[in-house]
Amino acid sequence: MLSSPKPAQGHAPAQETGNTGYHAEEPAGRKAWKRIFWRQILLALGLLGLFLYGLPKFRHLEALIPMGVCPSATMSLLRDNFTGALRPWARPEVLTCTPWGAPIIWDGTFDPDVAKQEARQQNLTIGLTVFAVGRYLEKYLERFLETAEQHFMAGQSVVYYVFTERPEAVSRVALGPERRLRVERVERERRWQDVSMARMRTLHAALSGRLVREAHFVFCMDVDQHFSSTFGPEALGESVAQLHSWHYHWPRWLLPFERNAHSAAKMARGEGDFYYHAAVFGGSVAALRGLTAHCARGLAWDRARGLEARWHDESHLNKFFWLHKPAKVLSPEFCWSPDLGRRTEIRRPRLLWAPKEYRLLRD
Numbered sequence: 330m331l332s333s334p335k336p337a338q339g340h341a342p343a344q345e346t347g348n349t350g351y352h353a354e355e356p357a358g359r360k361a362w363k364r365i366f367w368r369q370i371l372l373a374l375g376l377l378g379l380f381l382y383g384l385p386k387f388r389h390l391e392a393l394i395p396m397g398v399c400p401s402a403t404m405s406l407l408r409d410n411f412t413g414a415l416r417p418w419a420r421p422e423v424l425t426c427t428p429w430g431a432p433i434i435w436d437g438t439f440d441p442d443v444a445k446q447e448a449r450q451q452n453l454t455i456g457l458t459v460f461a462v463g464r465y466l467e468k469y470l471e472r473f474l475e476t477a478e479q480h481f482m483a484g485q486s487v488v489y490y491v492f493t494e495r496p497e498a499v500s501r502v503a504l505g506p507e508r509r510l511r512v513e514r515v516e517r518e519r520r521w522q523d524v525s526m527a528r529m530r531t532l533h534a535a536l537s538g539r540l541v542r543e544a545h546f547v548f549c550m551d552v553d554q555h556f557s558s559t560f561g562p563e564a565l566g567e568s569v570a571q572l573h574s575w576h577y578h579w580p581r582w583l584l585p586f587e588r589n590a591h592s593a594a595k596m597a598r599g600e601g602d603f604y605y606h607a608a609v610f611g612g613s614v615a616a617l618r619g620l621t622a623h624c625a626r627g628l629a630w631d632r633a634r635g636l637e638a639r640w641h642d643e644s645h646l647n648k649f650f651w652l653h654k655p656a657k658v659l660s661p662e663f664c665w666s667p668d669l670g671r672r673t674e675i676r677r678p679r680l681l682w683a684p685k686e687y688r689l690l691r692d
């Protein structure tokens with residue numbers, strides 16, 4: 330047993346004068362401690378800066394930030410409209426459901442064969458829209474379509490909708506049975522940001538016309554990526570959002586939402602569930618009509634006020650999914666950035682971003 334030392338008799342009062350600190354200077358020990366404290370803060374801020382804006386190697390560490398856990402009561406209820414029961418517990422190292430009870434689809438949590446069969450039985454037609462305007466056409470479109478033929482909804486009936494200002498320049502890609510390609514002409518906007526944002530308006534018009542008659546579900550994608558593995562009916566849902574591979578481990582307060590209170594895309598501190606990537610979103614034709622109408626309206630509202638949201642159409646998409654929660658969320662495995670390197674939790678990337686060659690492509 331430890332016994333507490335008795336204070337030496339007669340000395341205690343003399344020592345106490347320092348503690349009352351009436352007129353004494355700050356002790357040297359405390360000064361040094363303060364200096365160390367502030368150094369640590371600066372170091373932490375410096376590291377945070379590196380972490381956010383540089384050093385891809387350094388970003389490996391962010392995989393250590395826990396994503397949260399799906400409560401077991403929710404897990405047992407999670408179902409998929411095509412695969413039936415899901416196995417969210419098969420991926421304990423990642424978050425497999427949202428707070429509102431939608432599944433987050435990770436490799437291993439679903440049975441791809443069941444999904445295929447079920448979609449086949451329902452005799453679905455699935456649309457895939459993609460824009461290839463300016464130099465993006467020559468640079469990306471062919472590979473995007475060729476790899477889609479290998480991996481996107483294999484065995485299903487598919488219609489590709491390519492939007493471009495030069496329909497005649499779209500190369501003929503050999504298509505499988507029950508797969509069609511439609512090319513639609515669009516005006517070329519001057520700035521790349523305007524090309525990107527104009528997609529919402531164009532999609533809304535298409536979703537109110539031809540697509541209603543031709544497709545049950547639709548995916549809308551960026552062209553600067555290619556398929557690298559199966560992207561099947563397990564990804565289909567009433568409304569589907571894609572977790573952004575750069576941000577899925579970040580705390581919510583760091584996510585790059587639009588913060589300008591005057592923008593239609595504004596998100597207050599504390600708002601926002603996840604940061605979604607505009608390079609992949611999908612859903613039923615009706616749901617996507619609502620989504621594109623919301624985003625096109627927000628973009629027009631901002632433009633009328635001389636504003637442009639931080640990440641353009643993506644900021645408005647994030648606002649939409651905050652207000653109207655997606656029925657299904659795709660893990661970053663469905664749209665992965667190779668710049669982030671390999672991570673054990675990313676088992677099988679299904680789409681890979683192309684390297685950004687902005688100087689070549691953007692004016």
Ligand SMILES: CC(=O)N[C@H]1[C@@H](OP(=O)(O)OP(=O)(O)OC[C@H]2O[C@@H](n3ccc(=O)[nH]c3=O)[C@H](O)[C@@H]2O)O[C@H](CO)[C@H](O)[C@@H]1O
Nearest residue numbers: 460461462463465521524525551552553607640641642643
């Ligand atoms: C890492 C990064 O910076 N991501 C943002 C950036 O994505 P990206 O850098 O991926 O944007 P992007 O250049 O891919 O443009 C989006 C898409 O619009 C189409 N397109 C665009 C320009 C053009 O001249 N021709 C053309 O066809 C094409 O389908 C392209 O994939 O910008 C997007 C739109 O604002 C989103 O905000 C992204 O989060």
Ligand SMILES: [Mn+2]
Nearest residue numbers: 551552553608
């Ligand atoms: Mn892109």
